[in-house]
Amino acid sequence: MSGAQLQSASPALIIQGSQKNEGSVAVATAAESKPKKKICCACPDTKRLRDECIVEHGESACTKWIEAHRLCLRAEGFNV
Known part of the structure; x- marks a missing residue:
């Protein structure tokens, strides 16, 4: 070269x-x-949906929102 x-x-x-x-x-x-962000600031949309669902319906009824938030965090580079 x-x-x-x-x-x-x-x-x-x-x-x-x-x-x-x-x-x-x-x-x-x-x-x-x-990750370029803190975990608390990553994925605000899925975090909000997950939290609202848990408050209104309980954790066991919100597995799809919990998993969606985990997938979003993993896509941002977090190991969760």
């Missing part, structure tokens, strides 16, 4: 192609999967 090609390549490709920086790849991957 020539110097001009190396400079135009993305940093992720350079890190992944390098044997010396394998630890950096793992660190970069972990940082990318880290």
